[in-house]
Amino acid sequence: MSYNKAPSITAETINPRVKIIRYAPCGEIVKHAARLEQEIEENPASIPFQEIIYCNLGNPQVLGQPPLTFFREVLSLCDNPALMDRDEARALFSPCSIRRARRILNSIPSKDTGGYTDCRGIKCLRQVVADGITARDGFPSTADDIFLTDGATSAVPYNLTEDNGWGLEIFEVKRCLEEARSAGLTVRAMVVINPGNPTGQVLSVTNQEEIVEFCRKEGLVILADEVYQENIYAENKKFHSFKKVARSLAYDENDLTLVSLHSVSMSYGESGRRGGYMEVSGVAANVKDQIYKVASLTLCPNIAGQILVSLAMDPPKLGDESFESFDKEKEQIRSSFCKRAKTLEKAFSGLEGVTCNKLEGALYLFPRLHLPSAAIRAADFEGVSPDIFYAHRLLDATGIAVVPGSGFHQASGTIHIRCTILPDERKIEAMVARLRAFHKAFMNEFRGSQQVMNDLRR
Amino acid sequence: MSYNKAPSITAETINPRVKIIRYAPCGEIVKHAARLEQEIEENPASIPFQEIIYCNLGNPQVLGQPPLTFFREVLSLCDNPALMDRDEARALFSPCSIRRARRILNSIPSKDTGGYTDCRGIKCLRQVVADGITARDGFPSTADDIFLTDGATSAVPYNLTEDNGWGLEIFEVKRCLEEARSAGLTVRAMVVINPGNPTGQVLSVTNQEEIVEFCRKEGLVILADEVYQENIYAENKKFHSFKKVARSLAYDENDLTLVSLHSVSMSYGESGRRGGYMEVSGVAANVKDQIYKVASLTLCPNIAGQILVSLAMDPPKLGDESFESFDKEKEQIRSSFCKRAKTLEKAFSGLEGVTCNKLEGALYLFPRLHLPSAAIRAADFEGVSPDIFYAHRLLDATGIAVVPGSGFHQASGTIHIRCTILPDERKIEAMVARLRAFHKAFMNEFRGSQQVMNDLRR
Structure with missing residues (x-):
């Protein structure tokens, strides 16, 4: 021995x-x-x-960026639902925060925020995210395509063109693809970060359309890191999700596989809360089963993150007591x-x-x-x-x-x-x-x- | 094309x-x-x-298991620190929850719970966990060995002996090791779940000592899943961490590599909060650097989980206002x-x-x-x-x-x-x-x- x-x-x-x-x-x-x-x-x-x-x-x-009050009010009520039954709570929380926290708790089968959830996240919160995407894009999203996640990450190498405002030249992407294929690699996806990290550009719709056409022709999944969608400063630029661009070109789930990532880390600064979602469209059911299985290995995304991402995709609306203060705080940050x-x-x-x-x-x-x-x-x-x-x-x-x-x-x-x-x-x-x-x-x-x-x- | x-x-x-x-x-x-x-x-x-x-x-x-009140009070105050400045809070929260939440917020460099933290978790919370381990085992633990995590997971195959109360027979483990080695595998670690899942046994100290001796002789890391350490029902059984057993045998960090996992999921039912820690002792600094790097890829564990695991390892003490109710709630669950x-x-x-x-x-x-x-x-x-x-x-x-x-x-x-x-x-x-x-x-x-x-x- x-x-x-x-x-x-x-x-x-x-x-x-x-x-x-x-x-x-x-x-x-x-x-x-x-x-x-x-x-x-x-x-x-x-x-x-x-x-x-x-x-x-x-x-x-x-x-030093302050958190959004509405987010934190809802979170603290969901953590400690006993607060809502107390008269004092009316002085401490906006009525719409209380309503929202109640709605979230009621949507959880156990009416509490402690247990493991479905590994994709709580169904009703996934529905809220899907509805938020539908409202943003004008094209339908379904809860079945949504996986809530603990934040978001990714990367793939291609060169952007600095002289062109860090735009993406399709010939450059094509060059990289061909280089990779002739080196014997099987290329399955193209990662695009828009708005861009580290380059800060917001892609033009024309540029996005080129990318969609290219990926469709080449049979590549578009893995869109869209975590900066609320962080746009150029007056003449607007965020368009790759899904919206693809659907506007009349491509549906049979034409193209799209993955979109978003999180509460960047636009809302709640980075340490680890809240995000992944929308997966145009994948076969048996592939989605495999994604489900991989998600189940870590049991479920953290619940505070799940709640925050549902709030981000369904912020206070006109008529809600927090509407004005929420908008004001958000505009101040922007x-x-x-x-x-x-x-x-x-x-x-x-x-x-x-x-x-x-x-x-x-x-x-x-x-x-x-x-x-x-x-x-x-x-x-x-x-x-x-x-x-x-x-x-x-x-x-x-x-x-x-x-x-x-x-x-x-x-x-x-x-x-x-x-x-x-x-x-x-x-x-x-x-x-x-x-x-x-x-x-x-x-x-x-x-x-x-x-x-x-x-x-x- | x-x-x-x-x-x-x-x-x-x-x-x-x-x-x-x-x-x-x-x-x-x-x-x-x-x-x-x-x-x-x-x-x-x-x-x-x-x-x-x-x-x-x-x-x-x-x-249906209720959460522990102290945990949820601290969590909701950390989410929404503005509550602590309000007179109404005194009626809604135990003074020791308020003190604890203030202490936690003050220990975070930005005094808020929204940002990314150190990828190993907030330093002061890691210190709280290390202190809790030291108090539990009677042997020192340091914050540098603690990585806070989003929960805990693992598995490795060997057969337990059902007739022996699901005890672990070293000859069976040795047989598996030899079988694996002769099949050309390099075996690096042994995973032990204690108390056991799915078999519900609590290993005897003698059995744990055999495992420690065996792993030391064979140069194996002990990967101890100790997430059920608070869930012991047999009157004559007590939890001993593998680190405590190893140190009691006078083995130090130069003799043996130990990894211990714990979480707030099982003993406290806060599974969906995804709070846990990993204690790594007896690994070289350059290996710990690699663990750090892997942890940094997901940026940081979620903050609510970090806070909960610090509360679990430093529960209310005699003299704290929540002490009795906390203990009562815990005993009710047990x-x-x-x-x-x-x-x-x-x-x-x-x-x-x-x-x-x-x-x-x-x-x-x-x-x-x-x-x-x-x-x-x-x-x-x-x-x-x-x-x-x-x-x-x-x-x-x-x-x-x-x-x-x-x-x-x-x-x-x-x-x-x-x-x-x-x-x-x-x-x-x-x-x-x-x-x-x-x-x-x-x-x-x-x-x-x-x-x-x-x-x-x-």
Whole structure:
């Protein structure tokens, strides 16, 4: 018998597929930011700033965005239904929050929010989501196609065209598809994020129609990440779901398989609540059975998330007591996003060697950096790509955490960073001043060293 | 260009690994129960019962178990912190719920419960969990080893010994390990569910020590599913975590890798809230980095679940206003479980050809059925195993949904069903009467047909 065997789980023995995963928004930069945060706490004098400004992740409430009152009222009543039977509750909650909480509780077979639900989510809440989609698109959605989920995720590589407002060129997608097919891959789906992450574009209907036609011809599923559908700032742009575009082209479930993802994380900032849905249309019943089975492995999505996504898809209507305050709060959030987007857009565009597209939607700017060649060599010397080099320098000097563009399959030879538009309005001016000072010093340092190297070469 | 390609996602083209997954507690029986439920709604006269009694899944609150008041008060205050600033709140909430909610909110950097948290969960809540484990085991746990999760899951095949109170025989585990290794598999971990699912046993400390010694010698990680740690009914049994047993044997983190899972689903019935934790001890830092990375892919566990698991590991203490009522509610649930377990145990044991072990812990009975050979042939004729045949007949005749034992790797040649002890006390007598009547008719039917076949043979 062998004693004291080496531990069976080591960095060498774990699944190699795990090792190759990279998730940039929670990657090295964030770990380094956490170390700096600890350092600020323990030894504040050693760090040239007092707090980390997390611009790496679309996480509005952590940066000060308030939650919507109606959402939280309904949630707290569903958690603690005894409140509704008390007279005091009338002073504490809007009548429409109480009505909504009652309706939700009555729609749950056990009349409580503690048990496992159907693995697709509570049927009545799925119906609410389907009705919300129907109202949004003008084309029918059914509860049977809705799977409530703990939030939303995905990604697939193709290059967007920066010069075309980050529009999507079908010839580029076709090139990628053909390349993949000739490499022996079977391509089954195309992922589209609209409004776009990290590029902030809102696709034109024409562009969406091209994508629908293309996917139909090539037999590809459209996996539409539509989590930013409420985050649109460009006056002349509007959200159209891929399902709406497909149905408008008279394509039905027999023509095309569509998956649409949405969540309460981005538009409503309830990221940590993990509420979302997936609408699946045009899949065979036996495939849907398999999706059901996979969903059942984690038993059910969390109930608070289920409730929130039903509220997002069925907000207070005209006549409901919360209608005006809900709309006002939502508009405040939206206009504040607009304002902050403009401030940061202007700040980045004003930096030497930086170009920055206008933000049409979503929560991110994706400025392109043209850095001195000495900076690129310095990055190379440290064994990292120039975007990572720049992002680390920025974090160390200012406390601003952004995500290097290489985490988002940026076009080869280009340098980008992704920066959320979420810092609190009261803090954004100070942040911009620090960004400007850092960038100037950075450029001077490497311009300088370039001069030195040029001098040496002569 | 090819038009109208076949859909790319069909039952034939989906990942074959998805197709082979089976998850019995949410499998065919449940789908059939849902169909019957719909039939009851649409055409009640066509079905011989008025409701489905879901004994397939450990889902206490759906079957009428009330939630713990303290949990729900804290949750509703964290959802809607504005309540705490109102005078009316003092009449609606226990002071210790208000204190706890404030403490939780203050421990979150953004002072709100909407944003993404650290992907392992909020640091202060992880500390609360670690402190709770330390108090439970008498051996230290640290927040760095805690990952909060959306619930808990796992499974690995080995045979338990029914005659030994479902104890675990090390020679049987060794046989499985050797069989797997000689088949070329690399075995890395042993999963132990204690208290046991589906077999309801609470392992003796001696048995746990054997497992720890075995895993240490063989270099196996112990993956301990300890979600039923609060569900113990046998007077002479107590829960000991595998970590406590290992530390008591003086094995530290250098000797053994341990993973322990716990959740608020079973002991507290808050299944749909999806709150749990994973304690990982004795893994190298670079392996923990990989676990961190995988956790970061889903961004963070849901916040309501995080809060609940912190409450479960740090319940009201003597002196807190909720202490007595919390303890009373908890004891009511426990004693009701005991009562229902005894009623169902007695009912199953009283059935012809059925033996049923005493329930020591967890939420399930796993009675063994000895069916007439004609019933086994009838099952074979329908192309299903006898346990599935029996479970379907039971459901169709009585509305009682149980899980066939073949979903739990029962020993070859044996027939079991898994039945939760969760039906409401007020309904359990009627359920038992239906079970008895069904079983008697079933046995008579097949004894009868056996007689007929025997007669024919003569």
